[in-house]
Amino acid sequence: MGLEQIFDMDYVGARDTDTHRVCGSCGELKPVEAFYKDGKYSNGKTRYRRDCRECYKRQRILEAKMKEKRDERIKPMPKMQVATGKARGSSRGKW
Numbered sequence: 001m002g003l004e005q006i007f008d009m010d011y012v013g014a015r016d017t018d019t020h021r022v023c024g025s026c027g028e029l030k031p032v033e034a035f036y037k038d039g040k041y042s043n044g045k046t047r048y049r050r051d052c053r054e055c056y057k058r059q060r061i062l063e064a065k066m067k068e069k070r071d072e073r074i075k076p077m078p079k080m081q082v083a084t085g086k087a088r089g090s091s092r093g094k095w
């Protein structure tokens with residue numbers, strides 16, 4: 001028992017209640033309805049994801065964007081025509 005208490009001090013779920021839980025991503029205390037269900041505990045209690053729906057969605061969008069970028073890199077880039085004289089002049093002015 002004592003060990004569990006020590007664990008709980010650092011554990012992000014220490015403030016969890018039956019109706020509310022702390023999101024592991026944004027750290028906000030939110031009602032369990034704001035979390036996706038993640039199966040059940042052996043004692044029959046419903047498990048919820050550690051990150052709230054908002055963070056989960058944001059993460060999914062982020063992953064989709066990252067995947068898009070990866071796919072872009074795989075595609076052959078169209079060759080850029082560099083006007084050497086002009087580029088040299090303008091870059092010197094910019095920097």
Ligand SMILES: [Zn+2]
Binds near residue numbers: 055
């Ligand atoms: Zn969150």
